Amino acid sequence: MNWGHSIIIVFVLFAAGILTLVTKSMRTKIDMVTKDYYSEELKYQEVIEGRTNAGSLSSLVKITQPAAAVAIQVPQELVGTPLTGTVNFYRPSDSGKDFSVPLNPDGTGTQIVGREKFIRGNYRVKVSWEMNNKPYYQEQVIHIN
Incomplete structure (x- = not known):
């Protein structure tokens, strides 16, 4: 495998990791101390x-x-x-x-x-x-x- 394919694989893994983090953070429930x-x-x-x-x-x-x-x-x-x-x-x-x-x-x-x-x-x-x-x-x- 040449280095061009390696860069593309690293970029795709990085993008998948970021998307996973964004998805998890959007689903996390955050409670304020009080509603008001x-x-x-x-x-x-x-x-x-x-x-x-x-x-x-x-x-x-x-x-x-x-x-x-x-x-x-x-x-x-x-x-x-x-x-x-x-x-x-x-x-x-x-x-x-x-x-x-x-x-x-x-x-x-x-x-x-x-x-x-x-x-x-x-x-x-x-x-x-x-x-x-x-x-x-x-x-x-x-x-x-």
């Missing part, structure tokens, strides 16, 4: 203020995994105070598995979320609430077994 990303970005100042306010508490919100649930424990100073907020469970690998629940701790400051809502893997838990007209915000990564 740009308006969420404009609200980010509230997140910064919420993190600062949450850092001023005696302790952070604790997220644990007892046997059949995920438990959210608010700091002791928040027990018994009226809170309005949400707990967002964000799954980075699949936005279809994201869900949120209203923040509603019981008399001991604990809120239980049933394990049946989760699948195995990592979740980013975003807890945001408002107390005395001040925003609070905290994030924590958990791994569901």
Whole structure:
């Protein structure tokens, strides 16, 4: 085989490889963090203020995994105070598995979320609430077994 045929074979293989990469990249599903990303970005100042306010508490919100649930424990100073907020469970690998629940701790400051809502893997838990007209915000990564 002469060198002219070799160049043509290399060119055809290169073109086939590029077409394969383009085809695979076009079929790859890409999830944005939120559907309305740009308006969420404009609200980010509230997140910064919420993190600062949450850092001023005696302790952070604790997220644990007892046997059949995920438990959210608010700091002791928040027990018994009226809170309005949400707990967002964000799954980075699949936005279809994201869900949120209203923040509603019981008399001991604990809120239980049933394990049946989760699948195995990592979740980013975003807890945001408002107390005395001040925003609070905290994030924590958990791994569901």
